[in-house]
Amino acid sequence: MPVTTVTSLQALKLKGEKITMLTCYDATFAHTASTAGVEVLLVGDSLGMVLQGHDSTLPVSTADMAYHVACVKRGNQGALIVADLPFMANATVEHTLLNSAALMQAGAHMVKVEGAAWLADSIRHLTDRGIPVCAHMGLTPQTVNVMGGYKVQGRLEAQARQMRADAITLEQAGAAMILLECVPAELAEEITHAVKIPVIGIGAGNATDGQVLVLHDMLGLSISGRVPKFVRNFMIGQPDIQSAIQAYVSAVKDTSFPAPEHGFSA
């Protein structure tokens, strides 16, 4: 069973092979997804919505995250486990260090933080202390109340310029990966070329180095019935969940997913 590391992800970017990432919250799905070929399992704070039934990710705690990271670790077969720092867990550098340590000790190999250039200090501190960081930019669901809703980010030229500059700042601060959510495909492509670290997209077109989806979304499961534009239901035409996840891996690898209709323009 191949083991995914920060260096093997970097090698995939260099080779031009797409990286597959999927959210995951328990041992059985960790086993299913990692044996289906998913390289990165994201224990996302989306668990607040899809598992806990909240209407946002804000109620999720670090203890909730650590519990699910530990579950995922037990089922995982070689994927890299990324754990989200939930709302306010990265409010200060000290908070960020303590909460990240808890997630790493629960079994994560990398933490993900939502934000922009203001994260640079925290990212430097974490990286210097042995914790790889994924910087989540663009639509950052923890700041939905500031953004005024779940909206595409970076459509205005000034915003796009800022996002490009922030991505470079965070790479220089030591970020090991960038995740772009709901940004125009052209901007995501520019950022992907501007940095050497892997860039993973969700609603960011198919020029990024890899893709991520929320597990429940790609299995066609939803409480609200609202399906984001960037989602494809991979259960359609598949006999079981393992096959649906394998179909997702194949579609990301051969770049047939995401298709133009799953993306946003400027």
Ligand code: KIV
């Ligand atoms: O929490 C999460 O699942 C995420 C994905 C939407 C990328 O951050």
